[in-house]
Amino acid sequence: MDIREFLALGEELLAIPSTADRGAELERALEFTLGVVGPGFTVERFVSNGKPSALVYRGARRPQFRVLLNGHLDVVPGTPEQFQPRRDGDRLFARGAQDMKLSALAQAMAFRDAPAEVPVGLQLVTDEEVGGYDGTAFQLAQGVSADFVVIGEYSGLRLVVESKGLLTARVRASGRAAHSAYPWLGDNAVLKLMRAIDGVLAVYPVAAEEVWRTTVNVARVETGGTAVNQVPADATAWLDIRYTAEDGDFAGRTPDEVAAYLTSLCPADVVVEVDRVEPPHHADPEGADVAALQRAARAQGYSGDFLRKHGAADSRFYHQHGIDAVIFGIGGDGQHGPDEYADLTTVEPYYRALVDFLSGVR
Incomplete structure (x- = not known):
């Protein structure tokens, strides 16, 4: 050369x-x-x-x-x-x-x-x-x-x-819209989504240093609401998950099985959709x-x-x-x-x- x-x-x-x-x-x-x-x-x-x-x-x-x-x-x-x-x-x-x-x-x-x-x-x-x-x-x-x-x-x-293996998932929360001055009349989907994310991160906390274990990155959070003075009726979070071969909750599982597992970590009425699971x-x-x-x-x-x-x-x-x-x-x-x-x-x-x-x- x-x-x-x-x-x-x-x-x-x-x-x-x-x-x-x-x-x-x-x-x-x-x-x-x-x-x-x-x-x-x-x-x-x-x-x-x-x-x-x-x-x-x-x-x-x-x-x-x-x-x-x-x-x-x-x-x-x-x-x-x-x-x-x-x-x-x-x-x-x-x-x-x-x-x-x-x-x-x-x-x-x-x-x-x-x-x-x-x-x-x-x-x-x-x-x-x-x-x-x-x-x-x-x-x-x-x-x-x-x-x-x-x-x-x-x-x-x-x-x-x-x-590590790779999977991507979307966590969807639904609520009820209302005027933000009267939050008791609505059901804030963003707050519900935050509790769902907290549930996932309680099991897979954000790593502070390099470690060989499953990690979860909250890549994006969105809501359909466009007005500041409105209680959002829907919210979605995108998760990027990198998992080890030793993690039986993900390794060898189908997308439906992974979705069911992640849903179990979230509050009721929160839906998890898994886009792909790669070994x-x-x-x-x-x-x-x-x-x-x-x-x-x-x-x-x-x-x-x-x-x-x-x-x-x-x-x-x-x-x-x-x-x-x-x-x-x-x-x-x-x-x-x-x-x-x-x-x-x-x-x-x-x-x-x-x-x-x-x-x-x-």
């Missing part, structure tokens, strides 16, 4: 505001990265709900991949300044620097430079930040498969073999491919330690298909925040670890 070339390409990629609402920019980020891979490969293109993705491999026919490198090129929204990359020593600041354009770019180069006989594919998607259903999940539904998957989300060259991700830490990737990281001077992630990633889709997937990426900090940056000292070791790992795959 020529690090100067990589940084020049990386800054160009980071300057593309490839957010979910900019379809043309998603396409531009995808085409840019495919251009880095270069000619001589088969490129399969997919589109689902306007979100483009690609699958790159050698040969005329898509194989059952021995290893698949997965990277996403979409980012969460940011200020215009965040799409103007800037360096400060070994840090490169920009939206997507850590999560995960630079890892995806390094994956593209490692794929390009891997020995030709290695049965590896490169999967580039543009919808991970909004769920991954039109990228990785869609490609899996079209028959794409692999024995082992390396997802380039940031990890500082450690291996994420376990991630935790797990990869076998004793697997041969995991061990080989760990050795490759250690050969670059990194621990290759195992990590557990609180957030969900596209690895969950592979887990649902019985395919081991690990998260393995560069380092950095500030994901989704105003000061997101990539640790540039991890880029070359990451690339070399990938090439070393792929060179040993048979």
Whole structure:
């Protein structure tokens, strides 16, 4: 890897505001990265709900991949300044620097430079930040498969073999409208909703520090009322819940079962609707491919330690298909925040670890 070339390409990629609402920019980020891979490969293109993705491999026919490198090129929204990359020593600041354009770019180069006989594919998607259903999940539904998957989300060259499950729910409270000067004539739905939220958070209190347990985030609260001088007749709260595999109240449960459980934590007349329940991700830490990737990281001077992630990633889709997937990426900090940056000292070791790992795959 020529690090100067990589940084020049990386800054160009980071300057593309490839957010979910900019379809043309998603396409531009995808085409840019495919251009880095270069000619001589088969490129399969997919589109689902306007979100483009690609699958790159050698040969005329898509194989059952021995290893698949997965990277996403979409980012969460940011200020215009965040799409103007800037360096400060070994840090490169920009939206997507850590999560995960630079890892995806390094994956593209490692794929390009891997020995030709290695049965590896490169999967580039543009919808991970909004769920991954039109990228990785869609490609899996079209028959794409692999024995082992390396997802380039940031990890500082450690291996994420376990991630929390994800579910989203809406808590709805109903009341009776009235003039706010005469509250005894109404039934305030917001107050009822607040009691419901308190009931849920009593079981799942807001974490004050990192802890491996189920967490609940109250993401949004809305009411249909528009007048300040009116008792609201309805109110809704959106919950984002991340749960561990050990939490039997969520793990292995259907949406209806989860809705019934959450309803039991709320006052009467409050309705809970569960939109989706996605299982935790797990990869076998004793697997041969995991061990080989760990050795490759250690050969670059990194621990290759195992990590557990609180957030969900596209690895969950592979887990649902019985395919081991690990998260393995560069380092950095500030994901989704105003000061997101990539640790540039991890880029070359990451690339070399990938090439070393792929060179040993048979």
